[in-house]
Amino acid sequence: xxxxxxxxxxxxxxxxxxxxxxxxxxxxxxxxxxxxxxxxxxxxxxxxxxxxxxxxxxxxxxxxxxxxxxxxxxxxxxxxxxxxxxxxxxxxxxxxxxxxxxxxxxxxxxxxxxxxxxxxxxxxxxxxxxxxxxxxxxxxxxxxxxxxxxxxxxxxxxxxxxxxxxxxxxxxxxxxxxxxxxxxxxxxxxxxxxxxxxxxxxxxxxxxxxxxxxxxxxxxxxxxxxxxxxxxxxxxxxxxxxxxxxxxxxxxxxxxxxxxxxxxxxxxxxxxxxxxxxxxxxxxxxxxxxxxxxxxxxxxxxxxxxxxxxxxxxxxxxxxxxxxxxxxxxxxxxxxxxxxxxxxxxxxxxxxxxxxxxxxxxxxxxxxxxxxxxxxxxxxxxxxxxxxxxxxxxxxxxxxxxxxxxxxxxxxxxxxx
Amino acid sequence: xxxxxxxxxxxxxxxxxxxxxxxxxxxxxxxxxxxxxxxxxxxxxxxxxxxxxxxxxxxxxxxxxxxxxxxxxxxxxxxxxxxxxxxxxxxxxxxxxxxxxxxxxxxxxxxxxxxxxxxxxxxxxxxxxxxxxxxxxxxxxxxxxxxxxxxxxxxxxxxxxxxxxxxxxxxxxxxxxxxxxxxxxxxxxxxxxxxxxxxxxxxxxxxxxxxxxxxxxxxxxxxxxxxxxxxxxxxxxxxxxxxxxxxxxxxxxxxxxxxxxxxxxxxxxxxxxxxxxxxxxxxxxxxxxxxxxxxxxxxxxxxxxxxxxxxxxxxxxxxxxxxxxxxxxxxxxxxxxxxxxxxxxxxxxxxxxxxxxxxxxxxxxxxxxxxxxxxxxxxxxxxxxxxxxxxxxxxxxxxxxxxxxxxxxxxxxxxxx
Numbered sequence: 001x002x003x004x005x006x007x008x009x010x011x012x013x014x015x016x017x018x019x020x021x022x023x024x025x026x027x028x029x030x031x032x033x034x035x036x037x038x039x040x041x042x043x044x045x046x047x048x049x050x051x052x053x054x055x056x057x058x059x060x061x062x063x064x065x066x067x068x069x070x071x072x073x074x075x076x077x078x079x080x081x082x083x084x085x086x087x088x089x090x091x092x093x094x095x096x097x098x099x100x101x102x103x104x105x106x107x108x109x110x111x112x113x114x115x116x117x118x119x120x121x122x123x124x125x126x127x128x129x130x131x132x133x134x135x136x137x138x139x140x141x142x143x144x145x146x147x148x149x150x151x152x153x154x155x156x157x158x159x160x161x162x163x164x165x166x167x168x169x170x171x172x173x174x175x176x177x178x179x180x181x182x183x184x185x186x187x188x189x190x191x192x193x194x195x196x197x198x199x200x201x202x203x204x205x206x207x208x209x210x211x212x213x214x215x216x217x218x219x220x221x222x223x224x225x226x227x228x229x230x231x232x233x234x235x236x237x238x239x240x241x242x243x244x245x246x247x248x249x250x251x252x253x254x255x256x257x258x259x260x261x262x263x264x265x266x267x268x269x270x271x272x273x274x275x276x277x278x279x280x281x282x283x284x285x286x287x288x289x290x291x292x293x294x295x296x297x298x299x300x301x302x303x304x305x306x307x308x309x310x311x312x313x314x315x316x317x318x319x320x321x322x323x324x325x326x327x328x329x330x331x332x333x334x335x336x337x338x339x340x341x342x343x344x345x346x347x348x349x350x351x352x353x354x355x356x357x358x359x360x361x362x363x364x365x366x367x368x369x370x371x372x373x374x375x376x377x378x379x380x381x382x383x384x385x386x387x388x389x390x391x392x393x394x395x396x397x398x399x400x401x402x403x404x405x406x407x408x409x410x411x412x413x414x415x416x417x
Numbered sequence: 418x419x420x421x422x423x424x425x426x427x428x429x430x431x432x433x434x435x436x437x438x439x440x441x442x443x444x445x446x447x448x449x450x451x452x453x454x455x456x457x458x459x460x461x462x463x464x465x466x467x468x469x470x471x472x473x474x475x476x477x478x479x480x481x482x483x484x485x486x487x488x489x490x491x492x493x494x495x496x497x498x499x500x501x502x503x504x505x506x507x508x509x510x511x512x513x514x515x516x517x518x519x520x521x522x523x524x525x526x527x528x529x530x531x532x533x534x535x536x537x538x539x540x541x542x543x544x545x546x547x548x549x550x551x552x553x554x555x556x557x558x559x560x561x562x563x564x565x566x567x568x569x570x571x572x573x574x575x576x577x578x579x580x581x582x583x584x585x586x587x588x589x590x591x592x593x594x595x596x597x598x599x600x601x602x603x604x605x606x607x608x609x610x611x612x613x614x615x616x617x618x619x620x621x622x623x624x625x626x627x628x629x630x631x632x633x634x635x636x637x638x639x640x641x642x643x644x645x646x647x648x649x650x651x652x653x654x655x656x657x658x659x660x661x662x663x664x665x666x667x668x669x670x671x672x673x674x675x676x677x678x679x680x681x682x683x684x685x686x687x688x689x690x691x692x693x694x695x696x697x698x699x700x701x702x703x704x705x706x707x708x709x710x711x712x713x714x715x716x717x718x719x720x721x722x723x724x725x726x727x728x729x730x731x732x733x734x735x736x737x738x739x740x741x742x743x744x745x746x747x748x749x750x751x752x753x754x755x756x757x758x759x760x761x762x763x764x765x766x767x768x769x770x771x772x773x774x775x776x777x778x779x780x781x782x783x784x785x786x787x788x789x790x791x792x793x794x795x796x797x798x799x800x801x802x803x804x805x806x807x808x809x810x811x812x813x814x815x816x817x818x819x820x821x822x823x824x825x826x827x828x829x830x831x832x833x834x
Contacts, residue, residue, distance in 0.1 A: 034552060035820050051468040051800075053819035060596040061817055069598070072556045072823075091560065125822050135451060139489045143508065179477040181486070379807050379817050383468075383800060390796050400478055400796050402470035403452050405542050406489075 001026045002324055005085060005095040006068075007075055008102035009036040009059045011306045012292025012313030014376075016099050017068050019317030025324050027068035028093065030085070031059055031102075034072055037124050038375055040306060041384070043160065045127035047134070047167040048175075048401030049391045052124050054383045057376035075102070078264045080285060097320045100264075100274060100282075101292040101313055104304065107256035107271065113231035114155075118251035121160055128404060130250065134168075136406040137247050142182040149187040153236050153246040155228050156253035157194030158201070159305075159341045162211050164250060165192040166343035169218035175401055191221040191244065193228060193236070195253070200341060200349070202303060207341075207349040210359045214343040228253075255304055257294060269296040278331040280316045287323075289316040297332065306374065307337050342367045345392040364392075418443045419741055422502060422512040423485075424492055425519035426453040426476045428723045429709025429730030431793075433516050434485050436734030442741050444485035445510065447502070448476055448519075451489055454541050455792055457723060458801070460577065462544035464551070464584040465592075465818030466808045469541050471800045474793035492519070495681045497702055514737045517681075517691060517699075518709040518730055521721070524673035524688065530648035531572075535668035538577055545821060547667065551585070553823040554664050559599040566604040570653050570663040572645050573670035574611030575618070576722075576758045579628050581667060582609040583760035586635035592818055608638045608661065610645060610653070612670070617758060617766070619720060624758075624766040627776045631760040645670075672721055674711060686713040695748040697733045704740075706733040714749065723791065724754050759784045762809040781809075 002025045006013045009031035020027045035056035044050040063070045073087030078098075085093045106122055108114040119130045137150045152168060154161045172188045192199075192215065198208045199215075199222070215222050227239035236244045257272030266282055267275040273296035274282060280295060282288040291312035293304050302308035311334060319329040338352040340363065348363040358366060368388060375381050390400065419442045423430045426448035437444045452473035461467040480487045490504035495515075502510045523539055525531035536547045554567045569585060571578045589605045609616075609632065615625045616632075616639070632639050644656035653661045674689030683699055684692040690713035691699060697712060699705040708729035710721050719725035728751060736746040755769040757780065765780040775783060785805060792798050807817065 034556060034823065051470040051819075052821065053468040053470075056820070058596065058818050058820050064596060064598075071560070073560075139451060143488070143490075179475065179481060181481075377817055379803065382803055386796065386799055386803070400794055401475050402468075403473070403475050404469065406451065 002096040003028070003094055004097045004099070004320055004324075005030060005093060006099045006101065006317075007031075007085070008100070008292065008294070009033070009062070010039070010101060010103050010292055011309035012101035012103075012316075013099070014062060015310045015313030016101065016291065016317030016320070017063065017066050019314050020068070020321055021066045023317075023321040023324050025097070025320070027063075027066075028071055029059060029063050029068055030071045030073055030075065030087070030093065032072070032074040032088075033059075033124070034070075035059055035124070036062060036376065038380075039122070040374075041371060042121055042124070042127040043164040043167050044388070045124070046121055046130040046164065047171050048131055048403055049167065050384060050387050051402055052128060054380050054387060055375070056124055057380060062376060074260060076260065076263065078266070080265070080288070083287070096287060097323060098288045099313075099316050099320065100266075100288065100290040100294055101309075101316070102258075102261075102294055104255040104271065104273070104293040105258045106251060107254040108251065109254060111228055111230060114228070114251055117231045117233050118155065118249040120251050121164060122255070129407070130248075132404050132407050133248055135401075135403055138176065138180060138183065138188075139406065141187060142180050145182045146184075149189060150247050151189040151191065151245055152248040152250065153191045153193065153244060154250045154252060155193050155236070156251065157192055157196070157199040157222070157224070158252065159339075161192055161194070161250075161252040162199055162215065162341055162343065164252065165190055165215055165220045165222075166218065166347070169215070169220045170344045171401070173218060179401075189221065190219070191223065193223050193226045193238075195225070195227045197224055199224070203339060203341075203349065203351050204357060206357055207351050207359065210349050211341065211343055214347045218344060255293065261294070269299055270301060271296075273301055275299070279319060279329045280312060280332055281319075281329065289319065291316040302334060303339070305339060307339075308334060311335065340367050340370070419513040420445070420511055421514045421516070421737055421741075422447060422510060423516045423518060423734075424448075424502070425517070425709065425711070426450070426479070427456070427518060427520050427709055428726035429518035429520075429711075429733070430516070431479060432727045432730030433518065433708065433734030433737070434480065434483050436731050437485070437738055438483045440734075440738040440741050442514070442737070444480075444483075445488055446476060446480050446485055447488045447490055447492065447504070447510065449489070449491040449505075450476075450541075452476055452541070453479060453793065455797075456539070457791075458788060459538055459541070459544045460581040460584055461805070462541070463538055463547040463581065464588050465548055465820055466584065467801060467804050468819055469545060471797055471804060472792070473541055474797060479793060491677060493677065493680065495683070497682070497705070500704070513704060514740065515705045516730075516733050516737065517683075517705065517707040517711055518726075518733075519675075519678075519711055521672040521688065521690070521710040522675045523668060524671040525668065526671065528645055528647060531645070531668055534648045534650050535572065535666040537668050538581060539672070546824070547665075549821050549824050550665055552818075552820055555593065555597060555600065555605075556823065558604060559597050562599045563601075566606060567664050568606040568608065568662055569665040569667065570608045570610060570661060571667045571669060572610050572653070573668065574609055574613070574616040574639070574641070575669065576756075578609055578611070578667075578669040579616055579632065579758055579760065581669065582607055582632055582637045582639075583635065583764070586632065586637045587761045588818075590635060596818075606638065607636070608640065610640050610643045610655075612642070612644045614641055616641070620756060620758075620766065620768050621774060623774055624768050624776065627766050628758065628760055631764045635761060672710065678711070686716055687718060688713075690718055692716070696736060696746045697729060697749055698736075698746065706736065708733040719751060720756070722756060724756070725751060728752065757784050757787070
């Protein structure tokens with residue numbers, strides 16, 4: 001039986017495994033985590049609205065239902081001659097066909113201090129760290145009863161930055177007011193910095209304006225055309241050398257392939273992504289495909305969203321299925337199904353193809369429904385529906401946050417003044 | 418306004434805050450965590466059945482509804498002359514009346530290696546660590562496809578040990594079988610060691626026998642009359658010098674006051690607990706009370722269960738209310754409402770007063786219902802009901818575990834061979 005190995009249990013890798021279900025190959029899904037993360041809702045974990053467990057799904061449960069196997073590990077090298085992956089710890093895993101879909105990680109663009117003094121929001125663990133640092137900041141502010149302030153600076157006005165800023169603003173305006181009588185909401189500042197002239201740059205103009213207006217309505221200080229030059233433990237230095245005091249800095253400015261990818265010996269392009277042709281095959285390796293955020297198709301990365309990942313993953317899985325059946329591969333064509341972002345309760349933007357635009361409460365319900373449907377597992381769906389309803393509908397001014405342990409004193413001190 | 422400070426947001430401290438609601442005092446609840454933990458279900462978090470967020474409740478939400486305040490901190494000293502608590506970080510908090518209810522922690526009874534090489538199950542964080550180490554052990558076993566084994570040794574046959582062993586056995590018998598095709602359940606050993614001649618020692622004989630039979634039916638290796646002499650990274654040495662290989666060792670053998678309590682300068686008795694009279698007052702300090710696991714009432718500790726904690730907390734709160742109103746205090750009388758433990762699906766034991774005994778499915782439903790009712794917050798109730806139903810009723814052979822990040826390689830290696 002031909003061995004198919006899929007690296008990465010994100011949207012792309014899972015779409016490929018689904019597609020390979022009846023392929024006749026022995027499919028193994030490899031991931032460094034034992035769960036698959038639903039990244040679009042990570043910012044809800046970071047702001048205490050969802051449990052980490054609501055948005056991660058055990059990968060073994062997923063593979064079992066698709067006749068595949070799971071192997072936990074990181075790919076440290078690819079022996080393309082022997083057709084074997086080398087995993088952390090040294091184990092080797094042979095393949096006849098290989099799909100690389102392990103995604104990307106935070107890009108600090110060489111900004112000094114950014115990697116050391118900011119928090120990212122790309123993994124389950126990062127979301128938990130942000131949540132706990134945020135709560136530690138609020139507790140420290142509460143202990144000073146009435147004096148001082150807490151400033152969170154979010155760098156990057158894409159969907160992650162916009163959604164995080166919106167959720168943090170709602171947390172401040174609702175939860176902080178009721179749960180922290182020692183703090184007035186004015187003591188908590190939320191700033192969103194965007195290098196370009198607009199938020200949500202790839203979206204249509206009406207939606208960009210809507211997002212900006214909603215964030216400002218929620219008293220997020222949005223600064224456009226604002227580059228970051230340096231980050232220190234307590235400041236963000238802007239392009240014009242202005243210094244902003246920052247207790248928490250969240251980096252949502254961009255992504256790049258992880259450094260591990262550089263050791264794989266495959267052709268890489270912009271942002272370290274793996275160069276593939278329009279069939280999603282790696283040049284010179286007809287048995288290796290790449291999909292999702294990691295793939296650079298004919299030199300063009302697709303948007304870092306679920307849809308492009310799912311479509312490329314499905315396509316790559318289908319091509320491997322074709323090859324297993326002795327058929328030829330087909331080129332990939334992206335089908336735009338639109339995009340969406342949420343700013344807060346009853347406030348979201350949806351851009352569908354053919355110029356259809358939604359905003360406000362209807363868009364918010366569409367956002368909620370689509371995310372519930374896209375989650376893996378009925379338990380996660382029910383739990384997420386329960387928790388998001390709690391947050392936004394049933395008790396809008398309530399504040400039953402999902403909280404955890406505060407970071408230890410060292411880290412704690414680092415993020416507070 | 419008189420200042421009442423309650424230390425510890427467990428069952429006892431929260432019961433006291435409830436009782437003090439209309440007391441006219443300014444009540445502050447102090448805890449080192451920002452949440453209150455529902456300890457009876459910690460073992461469900463440790464075995465992937467519940468989210469940590471399902472069983473912890475933000476303490477600020479609780480105090481707000483009872484007209485009290487919250488202060489995060491550990492009590493490092495008590496200045497009984499100035500009537501001030503000293504918190505970690507140095508801040509001082511004045512009181513006119515003080516209730517100490519910060520509970521107890523794991524007691525290693527001086528067994529060499531126990532503190533270093535075992536995991537406890539007394540806090541949210543400990544439950545997460547156990548869960549992640551358990552999953553890491555299963556993944557490492559799976560990577561060896563068909564060879565080796567994983568042995569978990571649980572030390573202590575009280576409610577925590579029995580419930581943890583039962584949940585781990587169900588996890589092995591259901592989830593491991595389906596989610597880990599590389600492992601046969603026989604490769605996973607679960608051992609429960611009890612120093613005394615019986616499990617659940619304080620319960621009536623019928624229930625002790627039931628628990629033992631149910632655990633053995635689920636293939637837990639129960640060893641009674643078995644003392645532990647030493648623990649090393651990979652072995653548990655028994656009283657007769659037998660060595661058991663252990664990949665994970667869980668210490669559920671007993672509790673003691675934390676070392677911080679020794680610095681408070683108050684009279685301490687057995688297990689470091691604070692000595693109080695039958696009015697729950699500390700000798701020589703008529704303004705200081707103790708309740709819950711931390712209190713040693715006339716030299717006798719009550720069982721480490723929710724009921725004694727709630728009853729002593731309520732009583733202490735009521736006495737402070739009396740004192741605020743210029744009334745005399747009353748002695749405490751414990752009212753036995755029974756106890757319960759669960760071994761697995763449809764298997765639980767309930768001992769009610771007056772000799773009423775339940776076991777099996779009815780007891781299980783009583784166990785489930787009572788725990789749902791006792792949880793704080795409707796969201797936690799719904800979420801716990803959802804998750805426990807998922808685990809035990811809807812998909813009994815399913816295995817949608819709630820999982821997290823595996824411990825880093827160092828810790829990982831420590832717990833595996």
